[in-house]
Amino acid sequence: MIASELISAVISPLKISDTVQKALDYMEDFKVSHLPIVDGSHFLGLLSEDDLIEETNTEESVALITLSLINPYVLENQHAYDVIKAFSEQRLSVLPVLDEKMNYLGTIVIDDVVTYLATLTAVADPGGIIVLEIGNRDYSLAHIAQIVESDNAQILSAYLDEHTDSTKLTATIKVNKIDVTQIVAAFLRYDYVVLATFNNTNQKADGADRYDSLMNYLSF
Numbered sequence: 001m002i003a004s005e006l007i008s009a010v011i012s013p014l015k016i017s018d019t020v021q022k023a024l025d026y027m028e029d030f031k032v033s034h035l036p037i038v039d040g041s042h043f044l045g046l047l048s049e050d051d052l053i054e055e056t057n058t059e060e061s062v063a064l065i066t067l068s069l070i071n072p073y074v075l076e077n078q079h080a081y082d083v084i085k086a087f088s089e090q091r092l093s094v095l096p097v098l099d100e101k102m103n104y105l106g107t108i109v110i111d112d113v114v115t116y117l118a119t120l121t122a123v124a125d126p127g128g129i130i131v132l133e134i135g136n137r138d139y140s141l142a143h144i145a146q147i148v149e150s151d152n153a154q155i156l157s158a159y160l161d162e163h164t165d166s167t168k169l170t171a172t173i174k175v176n177k178i179d180v181t182q183i184v185a186a187f188l189r190y191d192y193v194v195l196a197t198f199n200n201t202n203q204k205a206d207g208a209d210r211y212d213s214l215m216n217y218l219s220f
Contacts, residue, residue, distance in 0.1 A: 001116060002077050002079060003074045003075065003077070003078045003080065003083050003108065004077070004097060004105065004106075005080075006097075006112050007097055007105065007106035007107065008106065008107055008108060008112055009106075010030065010109065011030055011032070011035070011036075011094055011106075011107040011109060012026065013037065013096075013104060014038070014047060014062050015037075015038065016037065016044065016061060016062065016063035017061065017063075018037075018061070018062050019058060019059050019060065019061060019062065020052055020055050020059070020060050020061075020062060020065070021058035021059065022062075023035055023047055023052065023062050024052065024058070027049055030109075032093040032094050032109065032110075033048065033050075033093045034046050034049070034069075034072075034092055034093050035047050035094065036094070036096040036104060036107055037063070037067075038104045041104055042102070042103065042104065043073065043098055043102060043103065044063070045067040045069070045072070046067065046069045046073070046092075046096060047062055047065060047067060048068055048069055050068060051065050051066065051067060051068055052065065069090060069092075072086070072090055072092060072095065072096065073086075073095065073096040073098050074086055074095060074096075074098075074108075075097070075098055075099070075100065076097055076098065076099050076100075076105055080113075080116055083095060083108060083113060084113060084117065087110060087113055092110070093109070093110050094107045094108065095107065096108075120157070121159075121174070122156035122157045125174075126176075127174050127175050127176045127177060127178060128174070128177050128178050128180035128183070128197060128198065129172065129175075129180075129196075129198040129199075130172070130175065130180055130183065130187070130194065130196075130197050131170060131171070131172050131194070131196040131197070132144070132170070132171045132172075132173070132187065132192050132194060132195065133168055133169070133170055133171075133194075134169045134170075134171055134193070135168060136167055136168065136169050137167075139169055139171065141158065144171065147186045147187055148173070148175050148183055150186060151177070151183045151186060153175045153176055153177045153183060154175065155173050155175055156174045156176055157173070157174045158171065158172065158173040158174070159172055160172075170195065178199050179199075180197055180199075
């Protein structure tokens with residue numbers, strides 16, 4: 001998936017004629033802490049709620065506000081991983097999408113990124129989660145998949161956590177079986193270190209925790 005496919009139809013950009021008060025009202029209405037500012041189709045920057053903290057004149061134009069964020073945008077053809085990276089690095093609630101001529105195309109909101117990430121990692125699918133510790137020279141996804149498939153199961157998602165100043169990796173895999181007892185036993189027979197297991201159902205997470213859940217995931 002690319003950035004243009006994640007654009008939301010909900011968020012409206014601010015125009016240079018809009019006031020600080022209108023920006024605050026929009027942020028409240030859209031439940032976000034950032035909004036893009038445009039002049040026609042030209043992207044001028046991303047206004048942060050923090051940029052307005054000391055602004056006492058709410059009738060002042062947003063065009064006169066000093067913006068604190070640097071390059072808070074992605075291009076339309078960038079991969080969704082670049083979108084996730086931008087959200088993570090700048091702690092954004094929205095992210096503008098531009099074309100190659102730097103024209104504003106639309107905005108991605110954090111909830112849509114969470115939805116994409118949930119799909120990518122099979123969060124909504126019931127299954128079991130297994131966390132393995134593996135030497136970085138011993139890691140083989142093919143071998144891990146072979147062990148899982150030997151119990152008539154499949155890997156739904158997998159990711160690695162590299163540890164600084166360590167020769168060990170943490171591999172987290174989600175399989176399409178809730179009871180992972182036999183799979184864990186197989187890993188132990190092959191001398192894998194099993195750090196933890198979890199049983200996951202398709203219960204929905206609290207919407208208020210979506211942003212923190214995404215950032216916690218990205219910190220792995």
